[in-house]
Amino acid sequence: MIKEKKKKFRMVETDERELEQKLRAHRRKIMRRTLIVIVVILALFFGFYLYLATRTFTDYTALNTVERSDTAAAQFEEFDGNILKYSNDGAFYTDKSDHMIWNQTYEMQNPKVDICQGYLAIFDGGGTAVYILTKDGMQGNIKTTMPISRVCVASQGTIAVLMREDTTSYLQLYNKEGELLASGELHQENSGYPLTIALSDDAKKLAVSMLDIGEGKLQTTIAFYNFGSVGQNEIDNIVASYTYSDEVFPQMEFLNSNRMVAFGDSSILLFEGTQKPKVTKKTALDKQIKSVFYNTEYIGVVYNNEDSGNTRHVEVYDMKGKQVLSKDFDMDYSRISFLDNNEICVTSDVECRIYSLYGVERFRYTFDRKLYRVMSGATQMNYTFILDGTTEKVRLK
Secondary structure: OHHHHHHHHHHHHHHHHHHHHHHHHHHHHHHHHHHHHHHHHHHHHHHHHHHHHHOOEOOEEEEEEEEOOOOOOOEEEEEOOEEEEEEOOEEEEEOOOOOEEEEEEOOOOOEEEEEEOOEEEEEEOOOOEEEEEEOOEEEEEEEOOOOEEEEEEOOOOOEEEEEEEOOEEEEEEEOOOOOEEEEEEEEHHHHOEEEEEEEOOOOOEEEEEEEEEEOOEEEEEEEEEEOOOOHHHOHHHEEEEEEEEOOOOOEEEEOOOOEEEEEOOOEEEEEEOOOOOEEEEEEEOOOOEEEEEEOOOEEEEEEEOOOOOOOEEEEEEEOOOOEEEEEEEOOOOOEEEEOOOOOEEEEOOOEEEEEOOOOOEEEEEEOOOOEEEEEEOOOOOEEEEEEOOEEEEEEEO
16 A cells, blocks of 8 residues: 555656646747747837938928918027027017917117027127027126127026127126126237137136237137136136147037037137146048037038039047048038937028938938928927928928
8 A cells, every 4th residue: 555655646746747847848938939029029120220210211291380470581590499580670489389488579780699508698790789588588688888799608697798899809798687797808919819709508617719910920829718716816717728820710619518619720629627628639620611510419520522423521520539420412501400319400491401420311302492490309200390481390201
């Protein structure tokens, strides 16, 4: 009886082992099938993404169209996710469905804008008026006593104004309410002729590019003023100064609080520093620049080509000076810029082309009416076109 019980016990044990092996084999089989399905799905997804990323779209579907009434002199900019329309007699700020957020009246001969994050400055180039605004409307205004050459706004509304009168230039800083904070003079015979200014996002640093032509020699000096505690210990708040012979730097821009780019006729300079900016990269240019464009991550330069089939050449660099794109194209454009998704948008009055940073032409289209501005949408396929008389939210097809 005992032996028979032991044999029965071993038979049950063997059956349990076989069952466990079958279960493990079944689980492995399910896992293999699951992995195969996942790999197939990922391959299809990657293939579809690659198809979209390398395809050139030549048409679009309008998902929403809003009628607008514009004057002939209207200009458009994207500001804080919405649309700014401005002209000689005022500015209108609307959402992408053309719902009014605010409007501001003024009289300007040559209205220009400068934008930094949530602040906007509208000023009269060659005139004497500056308006300081946010998405909530006007915060303050400035009336200068001399013609305005350049205005920069910082992220908290501080305004830097460069003015000229005869051989003397004047620099003034204002708060967002339009109250004067600081002022200074630049005499041409002493420091040179100021070409432009740039104000850091935090308003602590101001850069001035000054051209000096003396004794038949040309040189440009880029000086940095610091309005924080570090600058108070320096003469005239100047914390750094760099001089370049036989070069002109007519355009500068702070990309954030601690990084500035200066565009010259033979080089691009990248400065970095929280208190005393230093040159971190100098990129030599072997051709004459046609135009430049930039955002907080990349810097773009366009040259003219002698090739009649590809009349333009664009190069894009990252903030370490590494070239990420070199491409020829053939288009007589009026504007080139980065969209919010880092795509490169090239437009004329009626033509639009959009390129990826890999050099792929994603979109090409010729409109039957004037195109003012292109704004990227929520996805890689969605955009907003600001056209003569309408604002259209579209999807490429």
